[in-house]
Structures are given as structure tokens and as C-alpha cells.
Amino acid sequence: MDLWKRFGEKEVSHSMAHYLQAVASLKTEKGHARVGDIATHLGVSKSGVTSMLRSLQTRGLISHEKYGCVELTVSGQRLAERTESSRLVITRFLTEILGVSEAIASEDACMIEHLVSPEVSVELLRLTSFLRSEHPAARALLQAYRATPHECTDHSPDACAVCQTSCLRDSLVRDIGDSAERTGV
Amino acid sequence: MDLWKRFGEKEVSHSMAHYLQAVASLKTEKGHARVGDIATHLGVSKSGVTSMLRSLQTRGLISHEKYGCVELTVSGQRLAERTESSRLVITRFLTEILGVSEAIASEDACMIEHLVSPEVSVELLRLTSFLRSEHPAARALLQAYRATPHECTDHSPDACAVCQTSCLRDSLVRDIGDSAERTGV
DNA sequence: CTCGCCAGTTAAGCTACCTCAACAATCTTG
DNA sequence: CAAGATTGTTGAGGTAGCTTAACTGGCGAG
Numbered sequence: 001m002d003l004w005k006r007f008g009e010k011e012v013s014h015s016m017a018h019y020l021q022a023v024a025s026l027k028t029e030k031g032h033a034r035v036g037d038i039a040t041h042l043g044v045s046k047s048g049v050t051s052m053l054r055s056l057q058t059r060g061l062i063s064h065e066k067y068g069c070v071e072l073t074v075s076g077q078r079l080a081e082r083t084e085s086s087r088l089v090i091t092r093f094l095t096e097i098l099g100v101s102e103a104i105a106s107e108d109a110c111m112i113e114h115l116v117s118p119e120v121s122v123e124l125l126r127l128t129s130f131l132r133s134e135h136p137a138a139r140a141l142l143q144a145y146r147a148t149p150h151e152c153t154d155h156s157p158d159a160c161a162v163c164q165t166s167c168l169r170d171s172l173v174r175d176i177g178d179s180a181e182r183t184g185v
Numbered sequence: 186m187d188l189w190k191r192f193g194e195k196e197v198s199h200s201m202a203h204y205l206q207a208v209a210s211l212k213t214e215k216g217h218a219r220v221g222d223i224a225t226h227l228g229v230s231k232s233g234v235t236s237m238l239r240s241l242q243t244r245g246l247i248s249h250e251k252y253g254c255v256e257l258t259v260s261g262q263r264l265a266e267r268t269e270s271s272r273l274v275i276t277r278f279l280t281e282i283l284g285v286s287e288a289i290a291s292e293d294a295c296m297i298e299h300l301v302s303p304e305v306s307v308e309l310l311r312l313t314s315f316l317r318s319e320h321p322a323a324r325a326l327l328q329a330y331r332a333t334p335h336e337c338t339d340h341s342p343d344a345c346a347v348c349q350t351s352c353l354r355d356s357l358v359r360d361i362g363d364s365a366e367r368t369g370v
Numbered sequence: 371c372t373c374g375c376c377a378g379t380t381a382a383g384c385t386a387c388c389t390c391a392a393c394a395a396t397c398t399t400g
Numbered sequence: 401c402a403a404g405a406t407t408g409t410t411g412a413g414g415t416a417g418c419t420t421a422a423c424t425g426g427c428g429a430g
Binding site for chain 2: 002003004005006007010014015018042043078081082084085086088089094097098099100101104105106107108110111112115116117118119120121122123124125127129130131135137138140141143144145148163168169171172173174175176178
């Protein structure tokens with residue numbers, strides 16, 4: 001299967017998603033988004049911004065005339081909002097339900113926000129809301145969940161409800177040090 | 186914050202992760218991985234494979250000599266295993282806990298498998314295992330969760346445990362049609 | 371042995387995204 | 401209303417990852 005090739009065919013790339021978010025946040029923050037603001041906000045050169053704006057304009061996500069301010073089109077606005085919502089949902093799920101540190105949650109959310117389908121984001125929101133609610137089943141679950149040890153003592157096939165032929169955990173935990181180092185934790 | 190720039194600084198790119206996985210799966214499938222096999226497996230040209238192999242060799246993830254078979258190094262093998270484990274964990278969480286369709290789950294997992302930190306993957310595995318286990322709190326929660334309506338009726342600030350100033354759901358659901366179309370659902 | 375085929379490589383070219391350096395437009399201010 | 405600072409654009413150049421086209425290494429059949 002060459003599902004993997006769709007990565008390059010996403011409606012927007014990682015960079016584009018962040019340009020759109022930058023424009024959106026500058027607009028709400030200071031009322032307008034200019035090339036220099038975007039460049040500063042994203043930590044890239046102004047020339048990089050100019051050429052990216054051209055590309056975003058071609059895709060109908062922004063409008064921008066020479067030396068003017070940048071405006072999001074309706075679809076650009078939608079995309080920016082959706083990406084931002086995904087980011088928030090993912091971050092909250094990672095920190096509040098999975099109990100991952102803020103640093104790692106923010107980094108992971110930033111990496112995947114634009115790649116997660118709305119279907120998944122909306123379900124993730126639903127699960128997070130439910131688990132954070134006052135519903136007795138949710139409270140009971142979280143309490144029981146927090147109480148069980150982190151270590152899966154028995155990871156033989158079929159003992160764990162997720163692993164099958166081999167223990168998935170083993171290949172994950174051994175890399176945890178490496179990634180913590182990068183994040184500066 | 187320019188967290189977003191780390192996207193390009195990941196140990197491996199999306200493509201690289203899939204090349205490594207292709208080599209690993211060909212090795213277990215037919216005992217060896219050759220350029221042509223990899224090209225077929227990934228649906229790219231042989232010349233593309235040759236140049237990617239050069240790049241992976243430079244990074245110490247594979248070894249490959251001219252006209253020979255491709256071998257994963259220890260770090261290449263670790264990376265391939267970790268990516269594959271993440272993919273499995275994510276897929277199972279999306280289908281079995283969130284209840285998303287196989288098609289969407291596979292696509293999303295394929296997009297993000299290499300971007301999710303091992304910390305998050307391992308916690309996701311733990312949650313999924315727990316929820317799929319026989320633990321009474323898990324059974325009760327899933328039952329209650331499945332029974333609650335999909336619609337969040339009250340999304341005013343503070344009513345929902347996740348949304349704050351505005352309803353995150355609104356910006357997500359309106360895009361669901363668009364993405365289903367792409368996936369061919 | 372050599373001809374031909376297949377696997378693999380090199381070369382050139384494309385798109386995306388970035389950089390720096392030079393230039394052009396606009397704004398500010400005396 | 402010009403001088404100079406600020407802001408934005410253009411252009412050339414680099415890396416990553418792909419493509420196609422042309423070339424080469426290795427090997428079996430006659």
C-alpha cells in the first residue's frame with residue numbers, strides 16, 4: 001500500500017499550516033498581519049514569508065497584495081481554525097488523560113496537528129471531555145487507571161489487550177531517554 | 186515559539202521512516218531487501234531508492250554496498266521497530282477506543298507514526314490496554330461512553346471540560362465531509 | 371565467449387522550503 | 401517634500417525528495 005505517499009498530498013504542509021496559524025494569531029493579536037510580523041513570529045526570513053505567501057495565495061488560502069497586509073480567505077480561516085482546534089484537543093488529551101509532560105505534549109501536538117483528520121480530532125475531543133466530566137464511570141475509571149502500575153508486568157501474547165505477537169512496549173520504552181534529551185527535559 | 190521548526194529536524198523524515206519499515210518488512214518477508222523490492226514496495230522509482238539509501242547510510246541507519254542487499258544497522262532496526270510499534274498502538278487506539286473507521290485510522294496512523302514521541306506512544310498503549318482489559322472500571326466506562334450521544338449539546342464556556350472560550354467541536358465537524366471524500370469513504 | 375536482459379546507478383531536472391544579499395517601495399520626520 | 405530608516409520583494413543558491421532517461425554491472429543461454 002502506498003498510503004504513505006499521501007503525506008505529500010495533504011491539503012497543506014506542516015509549514016503552510018503554521019503560516020496560516022501565524023496569520024490568524026497576528027490578526028487577533030494586533031489586528032493585522034504583515035510580512036515582517038509573520039517572519040518574526042515564525043522565526044524565518046522575510047523573503048521566505050514572501051514566497052510562502054505566494055504559494056498560499058495560489059492555493060486560495062490567503063489574499064495578499066504587494067506591500068500590503070495579509071488576509072485569510074474563508075478556506076484559509078477554516079483551515080487555521082481546524083488546525084488550532086486539533087492542536088488544543090491533542091494537547092489536552094496528552095497532558096490530562098495520558099499524563100504526558102507539557103513539553104512533550106506541546107511538541108507532539110505541534111508535529112501532528114495538521115495531519116490528524118477531523119474525524120479523529122472530534123472523537124478525541126469527545127473522549128477527553130467524557131473522561132474529564134463528572135460522570136461517575138469516568139471518575140472511577142481515572143482513579144483505577146491512575147492506580148495501576150505503569151509497568152505492564154505480563155506482556156506475553158494475549159495477556160495484553162493490545163500487543164499480539166510481541167510486546168510493543170519494549171520497542172517504545174527503550175527510546176524514551178533519547179527523545180527526552182531532545183526536548184530538553 | 187519556533188517549536189514548529191523542529192519538524193524538519195526530526196531524526197528521520199516521513200519518507201525515511203517508511204524506507205526503513207520497507208527494508209524491515211522485506212527482510213522478514215523474503216529474507217533480503219534489494220533496491221527493486223523496495224521500489225516496488227513503496228511505489229517509487231529505483232533511482233529514488235538508490236539516492237535515499239545513500240542518505241540513510243550517511244545517517245548510519247542502513248548499510249548498502251553497490252549492487253548488494255540492504256541491511257539495517259542496529260539503530261536503523263530500532264527506529265523501524267519503534268515506528269512500527271507506534272503505528273500499531275495508534276491504529277488500535279483510534280479504531281478500538283475512539284471508534285474511528287479502519288480507513289481513517291490507518292491513514293492517520295501512517296501520517297503521524299514517526300512523529301509521535303515514544304513517551305506518548307507508550308502511554309497510549311497503556312491507556313488502550315487498560316480500557317480493553319477486563320477491569321470493571323474499564324468495562325463500565327466504555328459502556329457509559331458508548332451510550333452517551335455524539336452531540337455535545339452544551340458547548341458554552343466551562344460546560345465542556347475541554348473547550349474554553351469557544352467550541353472546538355464546531356471547527357472540526359464542519360470539515361468532516363471534506364476529509365471523508367479524500368479517504369474514499 | 372559473447373549477446374542480451376535485468377538490476378542498479380548516475381545524471382539532469384522538478385517542486386518545496388529555506389537562506390542571504392541586493393534592490394525597491396513606503397513611511398517618518400526635519 | 402526630500403533623506404533616511406523601515407519594510408517588502410527579487411534573485412541566486414542550497415537541501416530534500418522525487419522523476420525520467422541513459423548508462424553499467426552481472427549473469428544465463430546459445
